[in-house]
Amino acid sequence: MKAVIFAGGEIVDHRLQKKYVSEANFIICADSGVRHAFKMGIIPNLVVGDMDSATPEDLERIKKLGIEQETFPAEKDFTDTELALEIALSRGATEAVILAGIGDRPDHSIANVLLMVNFKKRGLEVKLAGENWEMFLVEGQVQIFGKKGDLLSLIPLSLEVSGIETRGLYYPLKNETIPMGSSRGISNVFLEDKAMVKVNKGLMLAVKIEQA
Numbered sequence: 001m002k003a004v005i006f007a008g009g010e011i012v013d014h015r016l017q018k019k020y021v022s023e024a025n026f027i028i029c030a031d032s033g034v035r036h037a038f039k040m041g042i043i044p045n046l047v048v049g050d051m052d053s054a055t056p057e058d059l060e061r062i063k064k065l066g067i068e069q070e071t072f073p074a075e076k077d078f079t080d081t082e083l084a085l086e087i088a089l090s091r092g093a094t095e096a097v098i099l100a101g102i103g104d105r106p107d108h109s110i111a112n113v114l115l116m117v118n119f120k121k122r123g124l125e126v127k128l129a130g131e132n133w134e135m136f137l138v139e140g141q142v143q144i145f146g147k148k149g150d151l152l153s154l155i156p157l158s159l160e161v162s163g164i165e166t167r168g169l170y171y172p173l174k175n176e177t178i179p180m181g182s183s184r185g186i187s188n189v190f191l192e193d194k195a196m197v198k199v200n201k202g203l204m205l206a207v208k209i210e211q212a
Contacts, residue, residue, distance in 0.1 A: 001025045002095040003088035006033030006044070007081045007112065008053055009103025014040045016131040020097045028088060030080035034058055034067075036100050043067065048087055049080030081112055089124045101128045117157060117203065132210040141198040144208060146190045151209040154178070154185030156202060163200025168192050 004024040008031055011017060021027065021042060029037050031049035035058060047054075047062055048070045054062075062069060072083060081098065088096050096119070101112040116126040116137050128135040137157070144152065152169060162177040170189040178184045185204070197206065 001093045003028060003093040005030060005084045005096055005098045006036045007098055007101045008032040009100040011036050011100050013131050017099050020129055028084045030084040033100055048084050050074040082115055085115060085119055093124060095125045097127045097129050099129055134208045136206055138197050138199055138204040138206045143194055143196055145194045146208055147193050148190055149211045150190040152188045153207040155205040156180045157205050158202035161199055161202030161204050165198040168195035
């Protein structure tokens, strides 16, 4: 099952997010993320959080539409986005896409990136997505689809990532080792509509950026 989670970060053009929603079996809004859903004409399955960022108009509309809510106290140990992921996992999701997960709160943005690591260990593959980019984890071997000229950055999330091989990218990596903190894997370029990335040991963050 695939879940889409609307967080409270920025979405500039909501039209470009609809492709993710159309693939979802379950839609969760984390607090003020419900406004993104409403702007897209979407009625979510669930709204979760302490609701400290939702407006009175948001709350009235949630009530009027009969949307399920799970409300938590403001003084809690987890962000609303993490609570949304917990609920997605508990309801059977194996994949989740977080929309509006990056914004002007760098602490929340970094936490959302690292939540992917936590939930991957528990069987939930999480992706962060924006209008022209996606972030996801690479462990083992994966095929990544894009188009010629798109950018792909590979950023170590382990102290060291070894046995890195790539195909279909302008700057090939052949049995490379990249330590955490290195920019070695930034801004590679798709040569065709797909690329292969293989990692023998460690975990990498992949960032795909579509070029116009």
